[in-house]
Amino acid sequence: MNYTIETDLKKIKDFGKLRENENFKFRTFLKGQDPNKVDKIVHKLNAEITELIDCTTCGNxxxxFRFGVSDNEIEKLAHTLNTTPKQIKLDYIQTDPYEQYFKNIPCDFLKDKKCIVYDNRPEECREFPYLHKKNFNSRLFGVIDNYEVCPIVFNVFEILKSKLNFK
Ligand code: SF4
Ligand code: SF4
Known part of the structure; x- marks a missing residue:
């Protein structure tokens, strides 16, 4: 399938503001659709659009965002950076009673739009923007938040509108 896709981050951010109302109307529209059918279309679109977008030149x-990190992932980061988990926690991690996550935005490991710990990046980074997961319809607020940040989400959401004849 040939798609014309948008990858200009500035335009995508602007569309996020311009289409805020439309996107919330589309959210209501999606709630009235068969969730399994929506998942099937989104999973296929996600695979196709992800192929067309190079995350290593984006990094948006x-x-x-601040992604969550587990103790196990902190150990891997320490190993990659030739330091200790304790030092990684001190330098890069924020902890609250329920979770721990990278403390700085942009992420400290992003250099020239590239992740310097790419092979050992945490699962939350690896899985973003989560469009391969089930129950797309139950995560629409998050999807709309990500629409103005992530070209994959933006393009999948726009093509989904057209595939479902949303006006
Ligand atoms: S660890 Fe890498 S992939 Fe994850 S937020 Fe930082 S730069 Fe991005
Ligand atoms: S997941 Fe989205 S925002 Fe992140 S680097 Fe890839 S295209 Fe850019």
């Missing part, structure tokens, strides 16, 4: 999620 790493500039906008």
């Amino acid at each position: 999620c790493c500039m906008q």
Whole structure:
């Protein structure tokens, strides 16, 4: 399938504001659709659009979000950076009673739009923007938040509108 996709981060951010109302209307529309049918279309679109977008030249999620990190992942980061888990926690991690996550935005490990710990990046980074997961319809607030940040989400959401004849 040939798609014309948008990858300009500035335009995508602007569309996020311009289409805020439309996106919330589309959210309501999606709630009336068969969730399994929506998942099937989104999973296929996600695979197709992800193929067309090079995350290593984008890095926008790493500039906008704090991703969660497990102890096991901190150990891997320490190993990659030739330091100790304790030092990684001191330098890069924020902890609250329920979770721990990278403390800085943009992420400290993003250099020239590239992740310097890419092979050992945490699962939350690896899985973002989560469009391969089930129950897309139950995560629509998060999807709309990510629409103005992530070109994959933006393009999948726009093509989904057209595939479902949303007006
Ligand atoms: S660890 Fe890498 S992939 Fe994860 S937020 Fe930081 S730069 Fe991005
Ligand atoms: S997941 Fe989205 S925001 Fe993150 S680098 Fe890839 S295209 Fe950019």
